[in-house]
Amino acid sequence: MSEADRTVLSMRDVKKNFGPVAALKNMRLEVRPGRVHTILGENGAGKSTLMKILVGVHPPTEGRMELDGQPYLPQNPTEASQRGLAIVFQELSLCNNLSVAENIMATHEPARYGFINDRKLRQQAAELVANLGLPVNVDAKVGQLSIAQRQLVEIAKGLSHPAKVLILDEPTSSLSDSEAEILFGIIARLKARGTAIIYISHRMEEIMRLSDDITVIRDGEYVTTRAREDTTIEELIALMVGRRMDEIYPPALEPLPGLSTAPVLQVSGLTRAGEFDDVTFDLCPGEIHGFFGLVGSGRSEVMSALFGMREAQGEIRVDGRAVRFRNAADAIKAGIGFVTENRKEEGLVLGAALRTNISAAAIPAFTGRAGFMNFGAERRAALAEVQRLAIRTNSLDTLAGTLSGGNQQKVVLAKWLLTRPRVLILDEPTRGVDVGAKFEIYRIIRQLASEGTAILMVSSELPEVLGLADRVSIMAGGRITATVAGTDLTPERVMAYATGTLK
Template sequence: MSEATPVVLSMRDVSKRFGPVEALKSMRLEVRPGRVHTILGENGAGKSTLMKILVGVHPPSGGEMRLEGRPYQPQSPRDAAAQGIAIVFQELSLCNNLTVAENIMAMHEPSRLGFINDRELRARAAELVRDLGLPVDVDAKVGRLSIAQRQLVEIAKGLSRPAKVLILDEPTSSLSDSEAEILFLIIDRLKARGTAILYISHRMEEIMRLSDDITVIRDGAYVATRQRDETSIEELITLMVGRRMDEIYPLRLAPAPGPEVAPALEVQGLSGPGFREISFDVRPGEILGFFGLIGSGRSEVMKALFGMGAHTGQVLLGGKPARIGSPAEAIAAGIGFVTENRKEEGLVLGAAVRPNISMAALPQFAGSAGFLRFGRERRAALDEVRRLAIRTSSLNTIAGTLSGGNQQKIVLAKWLLTRPRVLILDEPTRGVDVGAKFEIYRIIRELAAEGTAILLVSSELPEVLGLADRIAMMSEGALKATLARSELTPERVMAHATGTHQ
């Protein structure tokens, strides 16, 4: 990169305080047109605060920002957008009761005689969706879309206005590989037009593929900036976490159970909306991975097993038929479920850490008169905070104020407290940095060693291959094959998942 390449957006010694807490300190950044500049850091490192300052959500406490050489002090996200800074947030900012078109064009709807021009609004949204190649219907209500489809709508919304700098915050966190490829093509086109891309991701392979420049931050402070061709994943991880991580996927703590071990869970001919005739089993201490593209039916199967969807077929727990018609019945039967959608289904964002951890296991803390034993509940919650290394100042901290990785660990802690026989993990590391991923992988290994049967659903193929003992591959609502990890290669897994395996 030539030093003569102009800087479109810069930060110098930018800091941000929230009362006594210094969230950012002496942050510096130079973003250049036509390049992808990745911000890399663990959850809680200050990435979200940095982005919110750039788009006018928070004013900086100190330092200087410049846009195309001029002082840049956005007063609001709308002001930032008007100056050419657009953002696609990781946490969706869509209205579920509006259509895809209405969400895409929100805040800058075309009007006629003072009224919104619905026909023009739909036409512009449809043209953008077509141009981007997104597989979504502009007339569909967003609330009826999958998480992955909503993420694509969020991306389209961010691209609906011309931008000098486009900020993408974990844009592939809920996308399949094929949908991520759509995004990567869009990024290539934007780079060719001279748009600067500020990118946030925890997927190291993705970062090394897309990035031109990479800035690492840790504990709210600038650490280093590297050009992609002059660094490595190992160096970036060391810069990010302050220590080397030679093994991302911990080794097994106990041998995988063999076929002589009776299954903890058997599923026979399970059918429902989005899937049909699904049959599999998982043994105590085994990690059974589920892999498939978005729309393959993986999450729908898991929700049915947890009593969240209508289904037919038979489910056996410990060899005995189990009737699971609701989440309450699933919990009573010994099934836990870490959902892929922690914001809407996994957490009570306005509640504190303590009740979020204990809510699924409250009967454990009931006294003889039916009253809650607060001391016992508090000690149990604190044990899980320590076990999972959840970063929180206290058990009374509001869960919604914590980073995404810490929120995910709270969801995991909630189900660990129920001591499940079968634990369903649907995208357990979505939006989680590499350091927190390692901690979650460690917990998964410990649970398997303790005899918990684990169903692991993931869109990250390396994650499934790195953790699972066997892998069930789904495509178009059907289970194509279930094979031992030793029998599989990435190419073979993808062939089954895309329906092209011969």
């Protein structure tokens, strides 16, 4: 048997029950060395449970696993690592108060006589970062890094363990195109060494570029495994969601009659030293105005300033009236909502009920003159948003942290829709959600625009920006280099402005 035909990791008829709930049913998987094997499925399909079984977080209820032809049943992640299986989780497991080097080498720090050798630790981490070509400083505190930089550190941490099988869970979810290219180069080198890679992503173009084999799962069950060259994006989407989706981006809807054509938001000369300079644009009711730029371009920082989270110079007008936001509360009162890119840390209280999260930004609407909360009105309003956005939950009292990524994102949307915003800022609105949930979120965005909500949308996914935006402002080096629309709104032109090759 050739090396290419050898199976390094296999699962046969694996099941996992949590009480009466069957999370996995009859799962099958065969992973070969030197190949990228993608696991494809909607949020809630069972991918996370599958990965946790592989790394020893959960034992399977039934079934058999083998690693290099030997029975494999790790009792914990440490044992899985010792057997040669490493994982880079989508949810960051870093300590913000420690340095990059300390995070990378955590659990296997070089030590002698029980004392950590700090010099050797830093040296080993620096060598790994240099070999991987990662743009991070090993001495920096992780808490000072951007989300994208933290994701790169998480990848380095996973690669610090020698592995026969490496699991990458949504590794590009917060990376720019240039940072993703760094990762793709790393994957190519690992494949050349014979490392087997299990890859999880919702970005279909990325999957078709990287994958050798693709296994589709749906509702906890194995559906099929296809070689990449034997399938198409359309076929994979149909297999994954159980229905065909001929159009990923729904068409624009007819606007409600009588919508004003006057700008609802006017921004002039917005500047914050070291982050962005002279940002000027306007936004009309019912318009989807995209903001695109590489990481570090200043796009998210501008959105934070518009929501009162960053102090900036310049002029902001809402409905023609000059405003100055001292904080987010001022922005909310002016009719601005903000769906953050980091929903788990900034958008949700994971340990609180879905109902509480939805009403969090609109509490004054449910508080009477005596200061008492009208919980009945709150529940009715939350239920209306759950139904409107098709949030999948058994109860309004379900904890937000137990929902799938797509449903969590819809809860964040529901929170801001309850404030009835005139302007809704969407910063990476589909980060880390599957293609089915993306389609639903795109539908919601289109519906809001048709009802007159003015939308500012930041996305690092260029097809998403092109598929939804009426106009796109491109940022590079903290400045808007161009605003394009109509026939000028092409991938080539947008990327040329974003990279500075066209000015």
